Structures are given as C-alpha cells and as structure tokens.
Amino acid sequence: MRLKYGSCALVLPLFLAMTSAKADALSDIKSRGELKCAVYSDVPPFSSPDPKTRQLAGMDVDLCGALARQMGVKLQLMPTSVEARIAVIATGRADVLIANLAYTKTRGNQIQFSDPYYVAKEMLLVKEANANKTLADFKHKRISATKGTTSEQSIVLKGGKPVTFQDAASAFLALEQNKAVGFVTNTMTGMKMISQAKKDGINLAMIKEPMALEPIGIGMKRDEPQLLASVNSSLKAMDDNGTIDKIWNSWIGPDTEYKMVREERVQPLSSLKFEPLE
Structure with a gap:
C-alpha cells in the first residue's frame, strides 16, 4: 500500500506539471x-x-x-x-x-x-433587360455558377436550376450566350465582370436582392x-x-x-x- 501511495505521489505532480505546461x-x-x-x-x-x-x-x-x-x-x-x-x-x-x-x-x-x-453577398447577374426583376422571377430557371461553390448552393437555396461549370469564366459565358438566364458570383467579382462585359458591348445588371449572405x-x-x-x-x-x-x-x-x-x-x-x- 505504501508503494502504491508513493507512486501516486510522484505521478500526480508530474501530471499537474504537464497539464499546466500546455499553454x-x-x-x-x-x-x-x-x-x-x-x-x-x-x-x-x-x-x-x-x-x-x-x-x-x-x-x-x-x-x-x-x-x-x-x-x-x-x-x-x-x-x-x-x-x-x-x-x-x-x-x-x-x-x-x-x-x-x-x-x-x-x-x-x-x-x-x-x-x-x-x-459578402452572392449576387445574380442578368442581361440588362431583366434588371428590374426580382429573385422570385428566376425560380426554376437555369442559372449558371462555378461547380462546387457557395454560388451553386445559393441557386438551390432560392429555387433555381443550377447549370454548373468548372470555372467562373465558362459559367459567365453561359449567361452571355443565353444558355442561362443568370450567373451567380460574389458582389466583387460580379462588379468586375459587368464592367468587362460592357467593354465588349454586352450590358449586364445585378439583381438588388442577394442570393445568399456570407x-x-x-x-x-x-x-x-x-x-x-x-x-x-x-x-x-x-x-x-x-x-x-x-x-x-x-x-x-x-x-x-x-x-x-x-x-x-x-x-x-x-x-x-x-x-x-x-
């Protein structure tokens, strides 16, 4: 019994020291x-x-x-x-x-x-003719996004039909070529893409209501x-x-x-x- 007590007496301080040392x-x-x-x-x-x-x-x-x-x-x-x-x-x-x-x-x-x-906000980019519509107008419609992203998730969240691509450029091209009625990305990327499209003679707009908040x-x-x-x-x-x-x-x-x-x-x-x- 004395041996067991002595062993515990040695082990306990060592355990406490190791515990306190863990910062x-x-x-x-x-x-x-x-x-x-x-x-x-x-x-x-x-x-x-x-x-x-x-x-x-x-x-x-x-x-x-x-x-x-x-x-x-x-x-x-x-x-x-x-x-x-x-x-x-x-x-x-x-x-x-x-x-x-x-x-x-x-x-x-x-x-x-x-x-x-x-x-951050996931936003829906559309052709300028659809600029005054609401997200409800795009329910069950084909909307493009990069595959496996939160942009894709937001389309499902809002009742749209995701059309996905491996990269954002391809998803954006689907909107330009009317293969999708909208393209989802974050606000920052969307603003840049709208500006770039305008230089190519394509007028796009961003629906005011966010698809999702991040x-x-x-x-x-x-x-x-x-x-x-x-x-x-x-x-x-x-x-x-x-x-x-x-x-x-x-x-x-x-x-x-x-x-x-x-x-x-x-x-x-x-x-x-x-x-x-x-």
Whole structure:
C-alpha cells in the first residue's frame, strides 16, 4: 500500500506539471512574439505576389499586419492555397487564417470564426433587360455558377436550376450566350465582370436582392477561447479607429476597379440574420 501511495505521489505532480505546461494558443503567440497568419499564395486582390517586390501584397496581407500590430506582436505570413486553407488552421500550422473566409456550416464544424468584419453577398447577374426583376422571377430557371461553390448552393437555396461549370469564366459565358438566364458570383467579382462585359458591348445588371449572405471572418483552431476573444477585441478596435476601412478602400473600395462599399461593421456572428450555406 505504501508503494502504491508513493507512486501516486510522484505521478500526480508530474501530471499537474504537464497539464499546466500546455499553454493556450494566445499564450504561445505572446511568448514567441509572433503571429502566424495564413493567407492565399496567389489570389488578388486579397493576397498575391507584388510584381515589383515579389512579396505578398493585398487586402488580407494588410489585415494580417494590422491584426499583429493590434495584438502587439510581429507578423509571419504563411502562404496557402484555397484547398489547404482550412487544414492549415485545423492542424495548428498557422494561428489565424485571413483569406476572404466565409462562414459555412461545414467550416464552422472544422474551425472557429471571429466576428465577421464584412458580409459578402452572392449576387445574380442578368442581361440588362431583366434588371428590374426580382429573385422570385428566376425560380426554376437555369442559372449558371462555378461547380462546387457557395454560388451553386445559393441557386438551390432560392429555387433555381443550377447549370454548373468548372470555372467562373465558362459559367459567365453561359449567361452571355443565353444558355442561362443568370450567373451567380460574389458582389466583387460580379462588379468586375459587368464592367468587362460592357467593354465588349454586352450590358449586364445585378439583381438588388442577394442570393445568399456570407459573413467573412478570421479562422482559428477550435477550442481556443482566449485567442478568439483577443482577435475579436482587436477587430473591434481596428474597426473603431478606421484601420479596416482604410485597408478596404485601398484594395476593393469605391475608387478601385471593384467599387465595393463596406456596409457592415464588426459584429457578433449571432447578431446577423442569415441562412448559413453548407
């Protein structure tokens, strides 16, 4: 009995020491003095190599830098692909992911999201003659989108008939060639495509009502409440002092080719009224 008691007496302090030594993600970031921020390796205007400096530049790169400064640490950018962006967070290779990341049910089960700093919208592009119609007018109609995207999901959500293609250019061409009555994409891409089509003599318009809402936030590993709280408070401070607006206007704002107006402020995801996509 004495031997068993002695063994427990030795093991218990060791177990407690190991438990206390396991720091949370925020403590790790603070102790190393560096934030590992994953961004796209080549998706302009969010993050792509600058032609002159060959360094990554873009809206998400600037947001990473601003977040690191707000948290009082240095920045380490970690380039990643669209396909690997969730895995780089779920496996802990990066601390945060800023990659125009929209909240969906599936992603919400894989990683945790910060409060959104803007809300992207899936929008329906149509020929100018249909500009004054509502989404209800396109129910059961053929609408094109890129295969496997949230754009495709939104067509189903609104009762349309998806006609999908491997890339956005082909889906957009289906609208131009009247193989579909509409084409779904996010607002930013849609604005750019409408402008490009006009140069080719094709007048398109965007239906005012969104097909779906997609809150854009910062991704982090699940079960890291301290990091989540720090990122959320940092985002709120960056919103209040105009940092996010400045970065937004520089890359996708009204005076850029994307002509995007930032309408929503940083707010809890739970405060938004939207139907999450899968």
